Amino acid sequence: METWVRFSAQSQAKERLFRAAQYACALAGDTLRRNGASAGVLASVRQLEAHLSLGRKLMRLGSSAEALEAAKRAIHLSDMVLRFCVTLSHLNRAMYFACDNVLWAGKTGLVPSVDQEKWGQRSFRYYLFALIVNLSRDAYEIRILMEREANGKRAKGNENGCQLRADNGLQQLGLRLQIQLRLLIRILWNNPPLLLDVVKNACDLFIPLDKLGLYKTNPGFVGLCGLTSSILSILTILHPWLKLKP
Template structure:
């Protein structure tokens, strides 16, 4: 029995999972996955008339959302630093502008999100109208950040595609140069894959703040599924990064 318990508790997957959950980002993406699954399930149960069961999942969704706000309290400064680094980095003008815009928008979003959290835990009390305005401003910044990210992804994807095309079409006469070109093509392929991955996440996530500010009107079932998919994609990416596993 002890041997079986040891094999389960000390299994490499368990160790890797603990390593993943030892990171703030890993925990955040796991909580976000459960949060948006709860959002979908609460909507699903409510449409079937199961109000009591739906209320339980709604409560779980709300508490996870509140807990994630607490974990993100220091992140506005991270995005501000990233914006300053983007200003100092030499890059394509369009990519640089959108990168700076994205980081500044996320800085604004998370700053207002922190105010929402402080009001929710009664650290200070805002009037209902002010709370609504702060929530809406946070979602506007979130939406702007995702739109900047989508634009950045499109510009970067186009540039990387052109660079890969030029490298593939170039004629190499020396073996050493051919090896170097293949290495560059592999690096470009990895960057293109990463850009596509982020684009998929952005194109699904964008509808959440867009709905919150009233630009579109998707129900909680659709938004829950979108949020669950993007959370699992981000969690998977963090898994590979932390554990060193091959994709």
């Protein structure tokens, strides 16, 4: 109960719950459509999804300032690559939230002259840039851990016994790929925060790709990706040790 009270007191947690519900509606709506649901039911699900989306936008008012503050803190990171990736990610998030705030003003009728299509596209572009930077940061973290693991094994003289000579160059390549894949799986398994961050960013990536028309999927797949990443985000709020730092 204590955990839930702490969770529900956070505005970010509430926004994540709304996000999960929104994408659950998108997934349910596509499933109902495929199963031949009536037009009235589909319209109700779409209306609920739109209300949840608008509610999320309201909760994100002022988030640009928080993202800018996070970018200011990230500037002081000692690792140059992490400093660049984390700072750039927060700056893109700040621009994404700013565009989203303008879009909210247009949808609510406060500023009816807002071109919602244009601002929506801008918002998703900044969102896409932030996700690409996040995945680049994940790849950098993975490379560091893989190099550290490989160097540790060489230092102990425990090189993998599978690294046998092969007459065929393709066999050697395949063997090296298998060893690297096993190492990657072990590193991700032993680092839950990194694993969750990779999966969450990879799922989120399909949302702006679909909305921008760069990689079209379908509403059900987008809904599944959004729901999965939302659940993972909620887990990191409930259990802060699962959040990748910095």
